[in-house]
Amino acid sequence: MSVTEENKNVVLAFFGAVGSGGDPTALLADDLAYWIAGKPEQFPLAGSHSKEGFYQVMSVIGANMPNGVDVKINNIVAEGDQVVVETEVHGVSATGKAYDNKVVFVFTVRDGKLVSVREYLDTIHANEVLAENVA
Template sequence: MTTTDNTETVLRFFENFNAGNAEAAFALLDEQVVWRVMGKPDRFPLAGDYDKDGVVRLLGTVGQVMPNGVELTITSSTAQDDRVVVEAESHGVSAAGKVYDNRLIYAFELRDSKILHIREYFDTIHANDVMVVTD
């Protein structure tokens, strides 16, 4: 695959994700995918490594907290060999009325036209304040 092909795969992933077409987005993930959400799990409970089934559960959790979804806007991308890095902005409102406004970096690794690894970097303090429900 070329860097252009890899970039197009990653951008299609986000296009499908934003359109609410989870099936098409997940079809672009390798069966052995690992999505790493950065942060310290003792401070940000959503941090950690997720396999393909775990990604579905993670997105379901985010969907409950953010019932109208999170709008993700890609602001730039760059690629080299089997790696693509994307900068993005995300916006949404939680069920509790908290505004989510974050900047993210996603680092992707691809294998055979599929996304194998995703590392997600963002402001975990802000995400925790908005997305983590405490009783």
């Protein structure tokens, strides 16, 4: 199996772990750089996060989406250490708001671990639903 295919499998395993409520820790590098599109003053989940920050973001999303989210992978493209995934994410917030967003993730994988994740999404919609209880 090529490195590109191995890296693609790491990313698919990440989505599998996160989607099932599992723990993706084994797939995350200690120095993970996780970035979410947007301006933090307008969308509090936006900006750069460490591995610890990634878990804080997941905690906020989990609190606001108590029944979880459904992530449908529409496309995955991998070359070398880069893996790009186009998704549709659906769910219902704790307050009953529908969450329907198209999200593109750009992953960098090294030695079987995610070292960088960049997430591009409709930040206005995400702010209205996912960050409604973030100060």
